[in-house]
Amino acid sequence: MAIPVETFFLDPASLGTLQARIQQMIAGGILSGRFRRGEKLPSTRKLASHLGISRITVTLAYTELLANDYLAAKGRSGYFVSENAPEPPPSAAVPSRGDTVDWTRAIGQRFTGGSTPVKPQDWASFRYPFIYGQADPTLFDHANWRLCALQALGARDFTALTTDYYDQDDPKLVEFIARHTLPRRGIVARPSEILVTLGAQNALWLTAQVLLTQRRLAAIEDPCYHALRDILTQSRCRLAPVAVDADGLPPDAIPDGTDVIFTTPSHQCPTSATMPMARRTALLDRARDLDAIIVEDDYEFEMSYLSPPSPALKSLDGEGRVIYVGSFSKSLFPGLRLGYLVGSEAFIREARALRASVLRHPPGHIQRTAAYFLSLGHYDAQIRRMARTLAERRRVLEDAIQSQGLTIAGRGTFGGSSIWMRAPDGVDTGQVALDLRGAGVLIEPGAPFFADPVPAAPFYRLAYSSIPAARIGEGVRLVAKALQNATRH
Amino acid sequence: MAIPVETFFLDPASLGTLQARIQQMIAGGILSGRFRRGEKLPSTRKLASHLGISRITVTLAYTELLANDYLAAKGRSGYFVSENAPEPPPSAAVPSRGDTVDWTRAIGQRFTGGSTPVKPQDWASFRYPFIYGQADPTLFDHANWRLCALQALGARDFTALTTDYYDQDDPKLVEFIARHTLPRRGIVARPSEILVTLGAQNALWLTAQVLLTQRRLAAIEDPCYHALRDILTQSRCRLAPVAVDADGLPPDAIPDGTDVIFTTPSHQCPTSATMPMARRTALLDRARDLDAIIVEDDYEFEMSYLSPPSPALKSLDGEGRVIYVGSFSKSLFPGLRLGYLVGSEAFIREARALRASVLRHPPGHIQRTAAYFLSLGHYDAQIRRMARTLAERRRVLEDAIQSQGLTIAGRGTFGGSSIWMRAPDGVDTGQVALDLRGAGVLIEPGAPFFADPVPAAPFYRLAYSSIPAARIGEGVRLVAKALQNATRH
Structure with a gap:
């Protein structure tokens, strides 16, 4: 590879x-790892012209670097970084520059230190990955996604690919969501009531910014999705964690003065509880009494392979009180980063203005590809295929749990992709999870889901969206063994 | 198209x-535009089973709807929405549901009402689009982008496409930026000092959130990029607009007490001024005296076809004081939404945590496609091709401006894609821009760029990134005519 001439600048401080100074510049690039062995340098003529200096000066510098074996000359083809050139130090390939800024002072707001746990990037190298929310190569319809992406890259879709939509979205995707996705959840919405987001995470974040202030009170489920708690903590609103039961969020326990209620009625995260119809109505009544807004995260409703999903809260909402969060990242793949918000126009207008300021709009190509994949029916086919596989894995997992004598704390009646488990009292499931990694097993400890980081009861989550059925039995056996060991200590 | 059975829910309130109630449900779907003429209904058996009711009830409801011509039966192939079914009202295809929420109260923070102007989505249908920042189909290397996207959709890149990177980025893209893009600007950075963003907009937004609070003072250029001013207004920090001159931001005019300085040294937005080397050093000195952080938006540095770009401020920064914002959206296409931040690790760590909360990470497929396009050299080739075309357009535009006797207020010495223009005193360029639309001409009025929305002098911007050279002459003639008319009033 040739090193472009634009790479070269004479440091005014040299x-x-x-x-x-030319020698320093080139040797510095090699020592810092920017220029690598075998890479071609610009010709002396080109570099001299770029730097606005005489060619003989560059030639003399190159000759000197040749003598020191930084460079090598290959006949008429020019100068290269020598194969014997010094190697940059492996640990710090790039030398740290002096940083005299006091960042403790310069940083106005901190965002690190949330409760979202660090998850292993190399989860796929584990033999028993009971990990939640990653794509399974055997379940994703890669071939048709590729065809749809290719179509969206075509000349006819040039505008959809390249255009600056400013604060708008791909009209084809919005129309599909309005006409086909939402009606399945019993929801009627106009395009102006829909906003496409960078995944459900982004939808929840935008909603929190628009609805909450430091004075407002948000009720959240306890346990709940840790990333949601981080979003709300960052927004600095007041937080009321409400303990969920086997039917999800109990409306009576939502405290007076609550402004916004965050809930996952279809499939409580992480306990998997499905909220019964009567409680849904009661929740809407409670919200009306409080004059509160409900934010409904309807994640995984597509994974209803055991019984049909209940209607969304939003479909029962005659007052515009429910803001609905949907996601394609869960059912397609998380790297897609595509979700949507549905709500009253007054709300969507503010969320749209904020989104425009934060990131303008989700990339056009992603939106158009999803619109094709959905409208050609591939999405439905994939959901059906996933449902069959997940139903089988779930059966195997429940059998294994039973035969190992482990305790289920919660599971979705309609399906889903995980089971919420309870360990024997006194067991530190965080430590068990770490120990299990050595045996190739990934489980999710329960603590990060709780508002109080030292929970009374020890939970963990076993997800089956990425582990083949054939490995579930052995994986659960290893989990049981690790729990036994932990109980003995 | 068949209407999926999941679309049907019995409204508990009916x-x-x-x-x-079944008749109501179906008729309501037709009247609201959710079910369209010719669409197939589920079989009576399927709908009955889905709703958990007897099949004869569904059959009786369908028969009644047939009699009323909502539905039509086609022999053995089933029931369809009749071609004579009532049409939904065209203006409100979906009836507004009662919205009893007081959104004035429910919305905690407002984000609408910024100074970023509404830009026409249909700019491509204008004959003379002097519009800034949209992709030109004749300049973009669509074929190679498509090949790179296809490669990134391949089985070998399945993980890069689908994975949840949590708070991380595609390592291939980050490495390319560190090894090849930044060195061209004289910048040395480790991967941990780089964060990929959803375009430069997202980079500026993240930076503002991390560095600013309500108590801090941000200095911005006046005029400046309106979206930046909206970002800072939303962050509620104190703002000090500093008037730029022909050399860009004057360091001496930055007020005492400034915490963060936002600047566009390569190519001031919108005046196109290039900051000379001496002033760059003076700006760094001023920032050191203030103990302020500099945010350098290095947009359009690639468009240096008249003379080589000056080194980035960041390359002269020995203290970690400069945060660098780069973008691929400008030089590739805006719908890509891909940019990056470079800064000290302590800063990048906070920006990364915030990005994770707001949107997790830019979609994997977009990152990998860009990494291929860059590393295969297509990006450089495209930049060279754009430079040739823009140089030609710039020559034609300058000639046309001269022959029409219009006044240039600023232009980049090294290239760029727009010229900053001054209209005769007293002319409302906002009104002129509106009038010109009727003649097929799009220009950008200058007012939204200024901190004071009623600027003393009437400016406008003529961009040449999307208008063919052959149309520039006539376009400028129409602009000159409209300005003459406006002066007469």
Whole structure:
């Protein structure tokens, strides 16, 4: 690879003759790892013209670097970084520059230190990955996604690919969501009531910013999705964690003065509880009494392979009180980063203005590809295929749990992709999860889902969206063994 | 198209017999535009099983709807929405549901009402689009982008496409930026000092959130990029607009007490001024005296076809004081939504945590496609091709401006894609821009760029990134005519 001439700048702070400064510049690039062995340097003529200096100065610098074996000459083809050139230090390939800024002072707001746990990037190298929310190569319809992406890359879709939509979205995707996705959840919405987001995470974040202030009170489920709690903590609103039961969020326990209620009625995260119809109505009544807004995260409703999903809360909402969060990242793949918000126009207008300021709009190509994949029916086919596989894995997992004598704490009646488990009292499931990694097993400890980081009861989550059925039995056996060991200590 | 059975829910609030409620449900779907003429209904068996009711009830409801010509039966192939079914009202295809929420109260923070102007989505249908920042189909290397996207959709890149990177980025893209893009600007950075963003907009937004609070003072250029001013207004920090001159931001005019300085040294937005080397050093000195952070938006540095770009401020920064914002959206296409931040690790760590909360990470497929396009050299080739075309357009535009006797207020010495223009005193360029639309001409009025929305002098911007050279002459003639008319009033 040739090193482009634009890479070269004479450091105004460097000292010495022009020739020495050129040598420094090149040797510095090699020592810092920017220029690598075998890479071709610009010709002396080109570099001299770029730097606005005489060619002989560059030639003298190159000759000196040749003598020191930084560079090698290959006949008429020019100068290359020598195969014997010094290697940059492996640990710090790039030398740290002096940083004299006091960042403790310069940083106005901190965002690190949330409760979302660090998850292993190399989860796929584990033999028993009971990990939640990653794509399974055997379940995703890669071939048709590729065809749809290719179609969206075509000349006819040039505008959809390249255009600056400013604060708008791909009209084809919005129309599909309005006409086909939402009606399945019993929801009627106009395009102006829909906003496409960078995944459900982004939808929840936008909603929190628009609805909450430091004075407002948000009720959240306890346990709940840890990333949601981080979003709300960052927004600095007041937080009321409400303990969920086997039917999800109990409306009576939502405290007076609550402004916004965050809930996952279809499939409580992480306990998997499905909220019964009567409680849904009661929740809407409670919200009306409080004059509160409900934010409904309807994640995984597509994974209803055991019984049909209940209607969304939003479909029962005659007052515009429910803001609905949907996601394609869960059912397609998380790297897609595509979700949507549905709500009253007054709300969507503010969320749209904020989204425009934060990121303008989700990339056009992603939106158009999803619109094709959905409208050609591939999405439905994939959901059906996933449902069959997940139903089988769930059966195997429940059998294994039973035969190992482990305790289920919650599971979705309609399906889903995980089971919420309870360990024997006194067991630190965080430590068990770490120990299990050595045996190739990934489980999710329960603590990060709780508002109080030292929970009374030890939970963990076993997800089956990425583990083949054939490995579930052995994986659960290893989990049981690790729990037994932990109980003995 | 068949209407999926999941679309059907019996509204718990509906009245009457079960049969009447089914008729209501179907008729309501047709009247609201959710079910369209010719669409196929589920079979009576399927709908009955889905709703958990007897099949005869569904059959009776369908028969009644047939009699009323909502539905039509086609022999053995089933029931369809009749071609004579009532049409939904065209203006409100979906009836507005009662919205009893007081959104004035429910919305905690407002984000609408910024100074970013509404830009026409249909700019491509204008004959003379002097519009800034949209992709030109004749300049973009669509074929190679498509090949790179296809490669990134391949089985070998399945993980890059689908994975949840949590708070991380595609390592291939980050490495390319560190090894090849930044060195061209004289910048040395480790991967941990780089964060990929949803375009430069997202980079500026993240930076503002991390560095600013309500107590801090941000200095911005006046005029400046309106979206930046909206970002800072939303962050509620204190703002000090500093008037730029022909060399860009004057360091001496930055007020004492400034915490963060936002600047566009390569190519001031919108005046196109290039900051000379001496002033760059003076700006760094001023920032050191203030103990302020500099945010350098290095947009359009690639468009240096008249003279080589000056080194980035960041390359002269020995203290970690400069945060660098780069973008691929500008030089590739805006719908890509891909940019990056470079800064000290302490800063990048907070920006990364915030990005994770707001949107997790830019979609994997977009990152990998860009990494291929860059590393295969297509990006450089495209930049060279754009430079040739823009140089030609710029020559034609300058000639046309001269021959029409219009006044240039600023232009980049090294290239760029727009010229900053001054209209005769007293002319409302906002009104002129509106008038010109009727003649097929799009220009950008200058007012939204200024901190004071009623600027002393009337400016406008003529961009040449999307208008063919052959149309520039006539376009400028129409602009000159409209300005003459405006002066007469």
